[in-house]
Amino acid sequence: MKRNIQVLLLLFLGVGLLHISLLSDLYLRYVRPGLQPALIASGVLLIVLGAVSAARDGFPFNRPRTHHDHEHGHGHAGGPRVAWLLYVPALTILFLAPPALGSYTAARDDAKAPTAPKPSASGSSLFPALPAGQAVEMSLNDFTSRAVWDTSGTLKGRTVRLTGFVTPGRHGTWYVSRLAISCCAADATVRKVRVHAAAAPPADAWVTVTGTWHPTGEVGTDGAAPALDATAVRRVTEPKDPYNDVVATWGRG
Amino acid sequence: MDSDVDIAPPLRERGDGDRASPPRHDGPDRVDGLGTAVRVASHSLIAGVPVVVLGGAALMWGPDVTAALDHRAVAAWRTVFTAIVIQGVPFLLLGTLVSAAISAFVPARVFTRLLPSNPALAVPVAGAAGAVLPGCECASVPVAGSLMRRGVTPAAALAFLLSAPAINPIVLVATYVAFPGNPGMVAARLIASLLTSVAMGWLWLRAGREEWLRLPKGPTGHTPGAGRAEEFRVSLQHDFLHAGGFLVVGAAAAATFNVAVPHSVLRLFSDSPWLSVALLGLLAVLLAVCSEADAFVAASLTGFSPTARLAFMVVGPMVDLKLIALQSGTFGRAFALRFSSATWVTAMLCSALVGWWLL
Numbered sequence: 001m002k003r004n005i006q007v008l009l010l011l012f013l014g015v016g017l018l019h020i021s022l023l024s025d026l027y028l029r030y031v032r033p034g035l036q037p038a039l040i041a042s043g044v045l046l047i048v049l050g051a052v053s054a055a056r057d058g059f060p061f062n063r064p065r066t067h068h069d070h071e072h073g074h075g076h077a078g079g080p081r082v083a084w085l086l087y088v089p090a091l092t093i094l095f096l097a098p099p100a101l102g103s104y105t106a107a108r109d110d111a112k113a114p115t116a117p118k119p120s121a122s123g124s125s126l127f128p129a130l131p132a133g134q135a136v137e138m139s140l141n142d143f144t145s146r147a148v149w150d151t152s153g154t155l156k157g158r159t160v161r162l163t164g165f166v167t168p169g170r171h172g173t174w175y176v177s178r179l180a181i182s183c184c185a186a187d188a189t190v191r192k193v194r195v196h197a198a199a200a201p202p203a204d205a206w207v208t209v210t211g212t213w214h215p216t217g218e219v220g221t222d223g224a225a226p227a228l229d230a231t232a233v234r235r236v237t238e239p240k241d242p243y244n245d246v247v248a249t250w251g252r253g
Numbered sequence: 254m255d256s257d258v259d260i261a262p263p264l265r266e267r268g269d270g271d272r273a274s275p276p277r278h279d280g281p282d283r284v285d286g287l288g289t290a291v292r293v294a295s296h297s298l299i300a301g302v303p304v305v306v307l308g309g310a311a312l313m314w315g316p317d318v319t320a321a322l323d324h325r326a327v328a329a330w331r332t333v334f335t336a337i338v339i340q341g342v343p344f345l346l347l348g349t350l351v352s353a354a355i356s357a358f359v360p361a362r363v364f365t366r367l368l369p370s371n372p373a374l375a376v377p378v379a380g381a382a383g384a385v386l387p388g389c390e391c392a393s394v395p396v397a398g399s400l401m402r403r404g405v406t407p408a409a410a411l412a413f414l415l416s417a418p419a420i421n422p423i424v425l426v427a428t429y430v431a432f433p434g435n436p437g438m439v440a441a442r443l444i445a446s447l448l449t450s451v452a453m454g455w456l457w458l459r460a461g462r463e464e465w466l467r468l469p470k471g472p473t474g475h476t477p478g479a480g481r482a483e484e485f486r487v488s489l490q491h492d493f494l495h496a497g498g499f500l501v502v503g504a505a506a507a508a509t510f511n512v513a514v515p516h517s518v519l520r521l522f523s524d525s526p527w528l529s530v531a532l533l534g535l536l537a538v539l540l541a542v543c544s545e546a547d548a549f550v551a552a553s554l555t556g557f558s559p560t561a562r563l564a565f566m567v568v569g570p571m572v573d574l575k576l577i578a579l580q581s582g583t584f585g586r587a588f589a590l591r592f593s594s595a596t597w598v599t600a601m602l603c604s605a606l607v608g609w610w611l612l
Binding site: 001006009010013017020027029030031035038039041042045046049052053056081082083084085086088089091092093095096097098099100101102103104105182183184185186187189 | 307308311325326328329331332333334335336337338339340342343346431483486489490493494495497498499501502504507508511512540541542543545546547549550553582
């Protein structure tokens with residue numbers, strides 16, 4: 001790869017990184033929020049590197065001063081020619097940023113209950129009573145673990161509100177679902193709650209479902225599955241960070 | 254696949270055409286100023302063309318292309334692929350910064366002083382030194398390459414390569430968070446990873462052959478007159494672009510498996526203890542999850558024995574598709590295939606041993 005093409009690639013990649021991390025929130029579709037400073041720093045560094053290279057090698061083109069180029073052409077086989085491939089992600093994030101993972105990924109995994117929580121040492125209840133009020137906003141994580149493992153019945157008779165995207169199931173069933181990531185989209189894990197008594201909105205639409213717990217299977221065993229009897233389904237806009245399954249107003253995530 | 258691939262060729266052609274054009278800047282002095290101005294103007298014009306063309310194409314055909322890419326599996330593949338590359342780039346950059354700094358600023362005698370001269374002793378020291386490089390596995394490959402370039406014995410550099418992404422504090426803390434109330438898992442991971450890397454270093458001393466290893470050659474030989482900073486910049490740029498290309502190859506392979514293999518298939522095998530250890534070891538290779546995140550993935554693989562999950566976390570940072578691609582770029586394919594398969598077997602043995610002992 002010629003020096004000047006390298007310069008162009010560094011600039012593309014640097015601008016692309018800044019585009020998704022600094023100028024927009026697109027990076028939240030791919031990686032966890034904590035990586036933002038690292039992405040911005042990388043973008044700035046790549047642009048600086050590209051700019052310095054441009055200045056030193058004579059931006060951009062045909063100053064035949066580099067003895068390295070000869071080496072690159074023939075020297076170690078498959079050398080930096082492989083760097084051409086970096087244009088794919090660089091241009092992808094600049095012009096064609098793919099969407100966040102959605103129902104395709106969520107549908108492939110079974111609605112799996114979260115791991116059984118361990119009793120805490122202090123002896124306090126794992127599942128404190130829900131706050132008082134008409135309808136309680138809950139994260140899917142909290143709701144699924146209560147629906148499967150909470151034998152003390154804190155969900156019984158309560159109206160809850162869950163927000164997530166629509167994942168179609170078999171035979172017209174559907175789920176309100178979330179994906180959670182710990183580092184990047186490659187390690188996404190699925191949380192989903194089957195919704196009864198409401199027609200399915202289109203796949204991947206974001207909805208807030210209000211309803212009551214629909215007990216399924218024997219609570220406290222692997223046989224239990226989280227489900228909800230819906231009383232209202234409202235379309236909402238996709239949140240900025242689609243993987244962040246935490247309800248701000250009330251703590252458990 | 255992507256239309257992005259189709260966008261690249263015009264650039265390539267232009268690059269080739271450029272190469273063909275004769276150098277023009279050796280004219281007489283008095284036209285130099287004007288010549289420079291013309292050259293700068295024409296160059297910025299040429300440089301602007303791809304940006305305008307690509308931007309225009311994206312604006313014009315963007316909706317069509319997006320619709321064509323809207324097939325949900327394709328979209329998921331692109332997202333996972335982009336995610337792996339994006340989260341790899343900062344760590345790759347960190348690794349190449351460190352490796353370029355080693356090549357440019359740290360004299361070779363520092364390493365000969367720090368490491369025991371006996372290679373068999375240097376291996377465990379280098380393995381333990383892996384704890385100081387914070388980051389995931391993308392960072393360690395270029396660093397190990399530059400260590401070899403600096404005359405560190407390959408066995409020690411390889412022990413460092415294997416241990417650095419597995420036992421640094423960030424990864425251990427992540428493991429602790431992912432397995433709350435189970436510090437035994439952190440200890441088991443630390444011990445099994447260290448054991449594997451030291452064993453591989455010693456194995457290389459006994460059975461390794463120099464000719465498998467294409468020792469990484471720096472982009473800068475000894476450039477006369479080039480300053481340290483210039484050397485730093487050139488090797489940073491070369492190493493980053495080089496390793497970045499291989500990161501893309503590995504990310505594409507890992508994304509393919511990630512999208513093609515549903516996790517629920519794995520549950521079929523979780524009943525047999527031995528099969529499940531081997532299966533998670535294999536899964537770690539295919540999924541290529543970053544070592545800072547693999548503890549969370551391991552924790553989510555409920556139904557598998559602790560030993561199988563340990564194997565997942567020991568193998569992941571040492572052997573995976575992305576790493577095999579990176580290693581074959583840096584050290585050559587002959588090396589990468591042999592080394593990765595030997596490491597896989599060693600890692601499986603070590604984690605079975607440590608898991609049986611501690612978990």
